[in-house]
Amino acid sequence: MNGNTRLQMILVDSPVGMVLSAIAQSNLPNWWLAGGAVRNTVWRYIFGEECELVINDFDIAFFDEQGNRSQELAAKTTLTNQFPDYKFDVKNQASFARWRDGRQTYTSAEDGIANWLHTATAVGVKLDAEGKWQFLTPYGLDDLFGGIIRPTPAHIDNADAEQKASGFLQKCCCLRLAI
Secondary structure, three states, X not given: OOHHHHXXXXXXXXXXXXXXXXXXXXXXXXXXXXXXHHHHHHHHHHHHHHOOOOOOOEEEEEOOOOOXXXXXXXXXXXXXXXXXXXXXXXXXXXXXXXXXXXOOOOOOHHHHHHOOOEOOOOOEEEEOOOOOEEEEOOXXXXXXXXXXXXXXXXXXXXXHHHHHHHHHHHHOOOOEEOO
16 A cells, blocks of 8 residues: 555545535635644554644635735635634645744645645645545655654744754654664
8 A cells, every 4th residue: 555545545534535625616816724733643543642743724825926914814714614623723834924923925725735844744634626535745754654853944043943843752652763
């Protein structure tokens, strides 16, 4: 079984699988569900109850050069109304640098996600127009499936990446830091 098939198998019957079609219906351009919801679902599946990492929110990255914050807020409100027990963080990667000091300008949602803190967090999934699963894995899936915490190239020696990694290890002792 290839990595994408394995990832879909893990996610399809999880909260990630439940919210994907609703995100697709929100009509955000070039969107991906990525980050902790995907990572933590996989790690809990692999490591079981010993891994105390849970879904804190659903990180949805999209890209619209002409867009504004109202798109983010509208999608967040719609999704929260459909799933009141979940939190959604919807961010236009095209405008990220405009409201977040010190951040670079991204050229696509994929570019934004590839620059997230850790390789296992920079994994995205979405449904295409026909409802088929699509995958974004700029660093592959080995770190995600292996429980390896590795900073992305943009965040080597980044104190934020190191602090997050420490938090992951406290909640899931099965994980390993990349050396």
